[in-house]
Amino acid sequence: MFKISSIEEIRLSDYDYTLPEERIAKFPLEKRDHSKLLQYLNGDVSHHRFFELPDLLPSGSLMVFNNTKVIPARLIFQRDTGAKIEIFLLKPLAPSPVINEVMICTDEVSWETMIGNLKKWKDGEVLQGQIDIQGQSIIISAKLTDRENKVVSFSWTGDNIPFVSIVEASGEVPLPPYLNREATEEDRPRYQTVYSKKEGAVAAPTAGLHFTEEVLDNLENKGVNKEFLTLHVSAGTFQPIKSEKVTDHAMHSEQVVIELSTLERLAAHPEKIIAVGTTSMRTLESLYWYGVKLIRGGDKQFFIPKLYPYEHKGYNLPERTESFKAVLEMMKKSNLKEITGSTEVFIMPGYDFKVCDALVTNFHQPSSTLILLVAAFTEGNWRKIYEEALSNDYRFLSYGDSSLLWKR
Numbered sequence: 001m002f003k004i005s006s007i008e009e010i011r012l013s014d015y016d017y018t019l020p021e022e023r024i025a026k027f028p029l030e031k032r033d034h035s036k037l038l039q040y041l042n043g044d045v046s047h048h049r050f051f052e053l054p055d056l057l058p059s060g061s062l063m064v065f066n067n068t069k070v071i072p073a074r075l076i077f078q079r080d081t082g083a084k085i086e087i088f089l090l091k092p093l094a095p096s097p098v099i100n101e102v103m104i105c106t107d108e109v110s111w112e113t114m115i116g117n118l119k120k121w122k123d124g125e126v127l128q129g130q131i132d133i134q135g136q137s138i139i140i141s142a143k144l145t146d147r148e149n150k151v152v153s154f155s156w157t158g159d160n161i162p163f164v165s166i167v168e169a170s171g172e173v174p175l176p177p178y179l180n181r182e183a184t185e186e187d188r189p190r191y192q193t194v195y196s197k198k199e200g201a202v203a204a205p206t207a208g209l210h211f212t213e214e215v216l217d218n219l220e221n222k223g224v225n226k227e228f229l230t231l232h233v234s235a236g237t238f239q240p241i242k243s244e245k246v247t248d249h250a251m252h253s254e255q256v257v258i259e260l261s262t263l264e265r266l267a268a269h270p271e272k273i274i275a276v277g278t279t280s281m282r283t284l285e286s287l288y289w290y291g292v293k294l295i296r297g298g299d300k301q302f303f304i305p306k307l308y309p310y311e312h313k314g315y316n317l318p319e320r321t322e323s324f325k326a327v328l329e330m331m332k333k334s335n336l337k338e339i340t341g342s343t344e345v346f347i348m349p350g351y352d353f354k355v356c357d358a359l360v361t362n363f364h365q366p367s368s369t370l371i372l373l374v375a376a377f378t379e380g381n382w383r384k385i386y387e388e389a390l391s392n393d394y395r396f397l398s399y400g401d402s403s404l405l406w407k408r
Contacts, residue, residue: 005311007350012248016367016384018208021282025309025395028190036394036401037112038385040378042408045388050402051218053360059223061272061357062265065293066205066279069196071103071164071170072188077122077127077142082173085127086116086398087142087152088174089167089202091255093369098340099232099255101199103164108155114235115150123147131169133161140166164199174202176238178365191398198257200232201274206398207277207361209384227265231279231343234292242366246348251306251369255345256283260328260337263287267324272357278373284355286343291323294330303340313352320355349380359405363389363396378405 010223027036028032031053048056057063092102094110102109115121127142140156157167173183183191193208195216219226236252243249266273266287275281285305294300295318318326331339349372359377364370364388375382384404394401 002398007246007307007348008247010348010350010372011248012244012367013239015371015382017383019366019396023394023396024178025397025399025401026051026114026181028186028209028399031198031212032051032190032194032210033215036211036392037210038392038394038401038403039406040381040385040403041406043381045385047392049210051215053215053404054222054224055290056404057219057222057224057358058272060225061274062225062227063219063274063276063360064266065193065195065211065226065228065276066231066233066281066283067193067195067197068201068205068230068232068279069134069199070174070192070201070233071167071199073174073202074172074183075142075167075170076172077129079125079127081120083096083117083120084173085118085121085142087149088114088116088235090091090114093151100257100340103167103199104162106160106162108153110145110151110153112152113119114150115144115152117395118147118150131166131168133158133165133169138166138169140170142377151199157355161204161274175237176203178238179399195228197228198230198232200230200255201334203233203237204398205231205233205277207280207402210402211276211335213263223250225269227262229259229280229283231255234312236315237370239308239369241369245374247307247346247393249346249369251344251346253342254279254282254288255340256302257340258283258287258336259370260331263324263328267321267328268354270321272359273355274358275356276360278359278370281356281359281373281377282345282347285347285353286341286345288320288328288354290343291326292317295323300330302339304341304343304345306344306346307349313350316360317354318358323354346372347376349376351376353377353407360402361405362400362402363394365397374405377407 037050039047075087173187241249
């Protein structure tokens with residue numbers, strides 16, 4: 001039987017590689033779907049362009065996309081002295097911890113944040129800025145209510161203006177720190193998928209950045225089905241692993257939302273399921289483990305701790321359709337049209353994938369949680385894939401090229 005000690009032996013140094021600075025894509029390509037696409041299938045690597053993706057997928061398969069929408073989560077305020085205070089939104093606290101609810105709030109909201117120049121923000125000082133929304137002059141105020149935990153309360157003038165409109169009008173695109181540049185106006189549409197819908201992410205689900213309406217239409221013409229779910233990508237996705245023993249890493253938690261109709265499709269789908277991005281994969285696999293919790297009589301709270309799957313490896317576990325049906329049954333009994341939960345599941349070598357047959361994903365940072373996920377999915381063959389990409393001039397990270405990885 002698998003033991004937790006097996007993953008505790010994983011060492012971060014085994015998942016390092018040299019990524020030259022010039023291989024990091026600092027800007028997107030002019031055409032989204034003209035990026036390179038590396039396919040890994042049955043141990044072999046082949047090279048394509050992303051617009052060829054529909055030709056590589058079997059008819060009848062199901063692609064699952066993350067429809068989260070990136071918010072301009074970097075807010076800049078200026079003190080009377082001229083000093084700038086940068087507030088980066090991390091997760092909402094009030095009036096609700098549910099991102100979708102906070103974004104439509106028209107009253108005061110509180111967020112846990114990261115703050116640049118915190119020392120210059122005096123206790124009790126209210127920072128203010130002026131923005132224009134649909135011809136209205138709006139004053140937005142920020143008050144530091146908990147310095148230690150960096151909790152900021154926001155309020156604003158104007159009638160029936162949701163917080164999402166405040167952020168859209170005043171915030172800057174939260175580009176990944178490794179791009180090491182200021183956001184431009186071009187980043188607003190390009191650091192966003194063409195199918196983004198649910199506001200709340202502070203980082204893009206970058207595997208989806210390659211899709212165009214034409215590629216989506218060609219997938220439909222090929223007979224590839226599509227479903228959407230939501231995982232609001234948090235800044236924790238960029239948090240480096242600082243411990244050599246990877247299980248000591250404090251895995252970030254991210255909020256997920258799945259609609260009833262999506263679950264019905266998943267529960268009834270016998271063909272291959274293809275996750276678009278590591279965020280979709282985390283959501284699908286977490287949904288499976290939530291079903292396991294329900295089948296075993298656990299509480300109905302949708303929360304998957306980081307090592308929960310490894311505690312159950314070796315046991316007689318349900319097939320994915322059975323697990324999904326358990327969630328579906330709970331939702332129908334509770335008259336729910338969607339479920340909201342959170343996951344901090346840590347997918348690393350030793351993880352037994354229960355849902356996903358293939359993964360569309362970009363090329364990730366060395367020694368990162370995402371490299372560990374790719375290593376798990378490719379049964380340790382990630383280095384061969386990355387060496388192929390490096391030797392064939394692939395572009396790396398958020399604005400870089402893509403890969404299609406198949407589970408054996």
